[in-house]
Amino acid sequence: MRKPLMRIPYTGPLPAPSIIPRNANTIPGAIAALSRFLTAPPPPTLLAPLPNGDPQSTVILSGAGISVASGLADYRGANGTYRQNKTYRPIYYHEFLANHEARKRYWARSFLGWTNLHKARPNPAHYAIKNLGHMGIIRSVVTQNVDSFHSIAHPDIPTLELHGYLRALTCVTCHNDLPREKFQESLARLNPAWAAFLEEAIASGALDTENPDERRAKGMRTNPDGDVDLPGAPYSTFRYPACPHCLEKPPIAGDGTQTRVEVDEEGAWESTSTAGILKPSVVMFGESIASRVKEAAEQAIDGSGKLLVLGTSLATYSAWRLARRARERGMPIGILNLGGVRGEEAFFQNLPIGQQGEASVRVEFGTDIILPGLVDQLRRTGYTHTKNDASDDGQHTNSRVFKDMLS
Numbered sequence: 001m002r003k004p005l006m007r008i009p010y011t012g013p014l015p016a017p018s019i020i021p022r023n024a025n026t027i028p029g030a031i032a033a034l035s036r037f038l039t040a041p042p043p044p045t046l047l048a049p050l051p052n053g054d055p056q057s058t059v060i061l062s063g064a065g066i067s068v069a070s071g072l073a074d075y076r077g078a079n080g081t082y083r084q085n086k087t088y089r090p091i092y093y094h095e096f097l098a099n100h101e102a103r104k105r106y107w108a109r110s111f112l113g114w115t116n117l118h119k120a121r122p123n124p125a126h127y128a129i130k131n132l133g134h135m136g137i138i139r140s141v142v143t144q145n146v147d148s149f150h151s152i153a154h155p156d157i158p159t160l161e162l163h164g165y166l167r168a169l170t171c172v173t174c175h176n177d178l179p180r181e182k183f184q185e186s187l188a189r190l191n192p193a194w195a196a197f198l199e200e201a202i203a204s205g206a207l208d209t210e211n212p213d214e215r216r217a218k219g220m221r222t223n224p225d226g227d228v229d230l231p232g233a234p235y236s237t238f239r240y241p242a243c244p245h246c247l248e249k250p251p252i253a254g255d256g257t258q259t260r261v262e263v264d265e266e267g268a269w270e271s272t273s274t275a276g277i278l279k280p281s282v283v284m285f286g287e288s289i290a291s292r293v294k295e296a297a298e299q300a301i302d303g304s305g306k307l308l309v310l311g312t313s314l315a316t317y318s319a320w321r322l323a324r325r326a327r328e329r330g331m332p333i334g335i336l337n338l339g340g341v342r343g344e345e346a347f348f349q350n351l352p353i354g355q356q357g358e359a360s361v362r363v364e365f366g367t368d369i370i371l372p373g374l375v376d377q378l379r380r381t382g383y384t385h386t387k388n389d390a391s392d393d394g395q396h397t398n399s400r401v402f403k404d405m406l407s
């Protein structure tokens with residue numbers, strides 16, 4: 001019996017990285033090393049990939065760092081500590097489930113944060129991945145991000161969202177999904193004073209992602225996952241709707257009893273209810289990752305020959321163990337991240353002397369700078385990907401991978 005895999009933030013200190021190879025400490029040096037990394041033949045010691053896998057291909061494991069250039073908050077700064085707001089602690093799943101007041105607070109903050117999140121768009125790093133996919137270099141993406149930028153920027157590269165997504169909500173009772181946009185409209189309707197405040201905040205530029213200082217000066221702080229902190233706000237007045245499916249037909253609970261879903265005259269969930277609570281479709285902290293998602297992520301690793309880690313300190317165990325799995329398969333590992341990465345020295349042991357990126361790369365620049373440069377470099381050198389199976393076109397491979405990952 002394996003332990004369930006939970007999403008838990010890791011807040012320990014992280015060591016400063018050693019750049020590999022040494023001359024990858026400049027932008028051209030980093031691009032050259034990554035180009036060699038992605039195009040080198042797989043090492044002879046690599047364990048054979050899954051039957052439909054491709055040992056020449058690379059799987060990406062991405063995190064919050066890749067979305068920073070889109071204006072979203074990162075969990076960590078270069079020194080590996082929570083940087084946006086030192087006192088910020090994300091809500092845990094058990095608190096969310098157990099406590100009506102905690103949910104009010106969560107949804108009030110999320111109501112204020114959604115507008116910016118919804119407005120934010122993928123950045124050049126995501127579009128560079130799209131190009132690397134078309135070149136046959138990237139086979140799949142596993143992301144810890146909940147912003148949906150990967151699937152927006154490169155819908156034809158199979159992408160697994162390890163920690164779910166904010167674009168929808170899921171009912172904890174009936175497990176039906178609800179689009180976030182619709183939910184946001186309900187929140188505005190149920191909380192007219194908050195909606196007016198949000199409109200004012202947007203008009204004043206206090207929520208402008210371009211302007212964090214001004215935002216702080218106006219008493220608001222933004223955190224990852226679309227959370228906005230408003231010190232002293234009357235969270236207890238906030239109202240949120242019940243799951244429309246459960247409200248229409250309250251389901252029978254697991255123990256055979258009839259559940260109750262009660263709302264006030266305008267449709268706000270009431271604490272006398274025993275069902276119909278909506279949660280964001282993200283894996284909240286302290287919540288287990290579905291085994292189907294966990295296995296699909298393992299298959300994504302096992303189907304490729306190399307792992308490229310982008311914009312993450314691998315702080316969550318669910319992501320870190322995928323890198324460890326890649327290492328155990330003998331996959332060369334490349335890391336592009338500002339700041340230290342959990343346990344990274346173990347990924348770079350026993351490298352061949354004089355290797356220039358073929359076996360490993362560790363660079364420290366923004367993904368939005370390096371990845372587009374990498375695409376240009378590969379185009380200039382006329383790189384073409386050779387697959388083992390000549391009858392495969394990219395489209396077929398992608399749809400097959402997608403099916404495998406979600407089956």
Ligand SMILES: [Zn+2]
Nearest residue numbers: 171174243246
């Ligand atoms: Zn429901």
